[in-house]
Amino acid sequence: EKFKTLKNEGNDFVKKGKYEEAVNKYSECMTLNTTECAIYTNRALCYLKLYKYEEAKQDCDHVLQIEDSNIKAFYRRALAYKGLQVRKKNMAGI
Numbered sequence: 007e008k009f010k011t012l013k014n015e016g017n018d019f020v021k022k023g024k025y026e027e028a029v030n031k032y033s034e035c036m037t038l039n040t041t042e043c044a045i046y047t048n049r050a051l052c053y054l055k056l057y058k059y060e061e062a063k064q065d066c067d068h069v070l071q072i073e074d075s076n077i078k079a080f081y082r083r084a085l086a087y088k089g090l091q092v093r094k095k096n097m098a099g100i
Contacts, residue, residue: 009038016048025052043069047078054082059089 016031032049035042046065053062066083069076 009035009042012038013042013045013048016045020048020052023055025055028052029056041072043073043076043079047076047082050079050082050086054085054089057089059086059093062086063090 012031012035016028016035019028019031029049029052032045035045046069050062050065053065063083063086066079066086069079
């Protein structure tokens, strides 16, 4: 029950564009249930919005270990890789 409440609070923060707060709620959810894939893909989305590509990739990797056909995890991991590539290029250009 507490898990559901935290997840919903996290989702509400995402809708409002408050990604840092959402990350905190999803992370709290993970202390209660580590097998719920949606929490990891939701947190990955927040990390992408915050340009934290490495963290997003790790969350997606985790999901794909549990559920190897999770489309959201594949998609968001691809976005994370793309973000990391762009960052690398930008760093090389400095």
